[in-house]
Amino acid sequence: MAIARAKIVLYYDVISPYSYMGFKLFNRYRQHWTGVDISFKPMLLGGVMNIVKNQPLADFPAKKSHMIADLDRTSAMSGVPFNFPKEFPVNTVLPMRVLTALQMHEASDMYEQCIEKEAYFVHDRNISKPDVIHATLAPLFSSFSSTADAASAKVKSYLDLAVHLDIKQRFKEYTDEAVAKGIFGAPTFIINKAGDDNEYLFFGSDRFENIAVFLDQPYPGLRSLATSSGASVSISDKNARL
């Protein structure tokens, strides 16, 4: 039976700078896309790439240079903060398993706030490390906990849960599911139109205009986002140069 409302599922990995940018931009556009159900699924980008025999673009020097310049420009235009980390890539199996556990056990708004943390792509923290994950997520939980200790314990419990077999298995299932849907990179949006059983795949943080037109939703544009957040809209030469 065809679904009643349009639906977007975003597959992401926090290792991917375009996933970070895509997530941030998506969170702003979705406020204009009221007729659409939205959810976020963790996957292991390295696993997907191995299976489909794709290669990370950062393996190619010219592509990597362009990627950083491109993200800096998108950041300048949209006001989404971005700072390419010194250590790249890092292993994101652990943080992605933690996010899988959070997705299963937390309300969606809490889970999404955890995805949105700027630890890696703004603050250059090595999120492969348990203590960094702990330090990043504890403040979020403290606003919902009676004491700082309780928040700390909560995050610790998710770090423990992340290495349990059922979480590992769930994360692997998501990754396999992504491949089965035709995914080869991140971020990828799997989209259903209302009343249409077909799934449509949109790849990249640069497909919001396509998605908006496809779902008959408004596309305010990258620049409008910066204007509404009061950020600078000029793209400096420094950011734009390779």
Place this chain on the structure above:
Amino acid sequence: MTSRASIVVYYDVVSPYSYFGVSLLNRYKAQWKDVDVVFRPTLLVGIHNESKNQPPASVAAKGAYMIADVHQMSALSGVPFSFPSKFPLATIHAMRLLVVVQEQAADKYEQCMNTDAYWCKDEDVSKSEVLVKVLAPVLGSEAKVQELLAMSVQKENKQKLIDNTNEAVAAGAFGAPSFVVRKAGADQDDFALFFGGDRLELLAAYLGVPYPGFAAKL
């Protein structure tokens, strides 16, 4: 130093995203009066080789997505499109011919470049006789196309296509379409490289010109 803003587009007719990038840029540039736009023929396979990159279709899942994506792009933007039965094609003859046309028949060049032969009408543009058939109405006669084709394989002209390709690689290109963009008053080496038919919104912001969006019917 250039007094006006400029965009140099490096393209190859084998690339579907070049087709879209050029088609969309042609729509928008009518509103970008203070920007000079130049389309420079390149050999995409040369860019890929030099940058050690691989065409998207070399990964099966990417190839499948690319075909869906370009059809989607056509449906959303209204740029006519039909995936050809033979892909990819060797476009070296076509691209060499476009180098000659750009020099010898400059006023017809963009019309020749924008022919929808490959990306709408499934013409096999790797073949000289097809190039003759397709371009004769634009260039005046079959004899004229033959004449330019003969010029296109002269050593000097072949080298120009290589030079264009190397120029793109030197600017940092690894695929097509690639856009080398200079603001008004910028020095020759002061430019930004934009990659892809989907970067025109960022490119417009860089130059401070309006971005109408591809769903806007201009």
